[in-house]
Amino acid sequence: MKPKGLLLVLSGPSGAGKGTICQMLRNKLPDIGYSVSVTTRAPREGEVDGVNYFFKTVEEVKTMIAAGGLLEYAEVYGNYYGTPRDYVMELLEQGKDVILEIDIQGALQIKKRFPDGVFVFIVPPSLDELSSRIYKRGTDSEEVIKKRLASATGELAYASEYDYIIVNDIAEKATEKVLTVMEAERYRAARTYFIIDEICHCRKED
């Protein structure tokens, strides 16, 4: 019997570095499944449908939500973003691991709908470091940066809802730690109990 894949949910406050770790994991695990989100916002220059996002109309996304077709979704500044359920479930059934990099609210929605996932909370080594990372990124307006910093402390409190907490001091080291968690999770009794059936049924008859 082939075990199902792991759903690895990487989350944490913005600036914690989950995007960098996610990219490093995908480089190290080229076969890992990666969920493409749906969105109703307009494509930005260079964004490709089915690669960066599945671009949908508001009507289409509302239909998916009503049918339970999204593992999680959010409305942000008037646009919908969500994770398509079927795509992720098919990969897991095939025995393929899937990684999801997602904000805290999204991760908590997924945990309710799919508690078998492995929920990893990435945290910065300090609030000063978090602040410095968000400023360096430079893609957000001053106003957005201030909002994000203000919510960071509140967001950190959600760590207790997760299975694991990994401090992202050096991204390579944090990535190795996530890989260690993924390996250990494969030995979890709930995931490997099928081995017991295999052992008990493979005995040669005397």
Place this chain on the structure above:
Amino acid sequence: MKPKGLLLVLSGPSGAGKGTICQMLRNKLPDIGYSVSVTTRAPREGEVDGVNYFFKTVEEVKTMIAAGGLLEYAEVYGNYYGTPRDYVMELLEQGKDVILEIDIQGALQIKKRFPDGVFVFIVPPSLDELSSRIYKRGTDSEEVIKKRLASATGELAYASEYDYIIVNDIAEKATEKVLTVMEAERYRAARTYFIIDEICHCRKED
């Protein structure tokens, strides 16, 4: 803040190889705490009190049991065996990991009294291999061997009570897997949540 140590409980049917793995772990982790059991049986030649066992009278052990001083105990062929609670708890409080190699009934008693432990079930790759290992060991009488084999299938069913199941095909590899589990368990949210407090309180005031 220094985190508490991990209590690693290695268990499984006899012949699964938990003793070998336990010894390999102790070689790789010379600082790991190892619990010395109490027993009421007479010392065998070469056994040293406080090293192999704490040799006690039946009265002494009964007093310990009544006072909740044993994490688990069993009466086997008229002799008591048990794991002293205080010794293990002191090591964990000091931040030291402790390993316990123990039979299934003992492990399940410990799980009730100390659910924060990490419970690893070691299984043989097949029942044929289990049978061959018990015979090769040659320390048991034919009668005892037959009893052990007969109970092996039943014992394997307890795997679902554990946190992890590790197949011991090659002992070195199985030992590495246990080390991976120990590392991952250090990142468990329940064990590392103190980091969140540290992050939130170490911010320099502007």
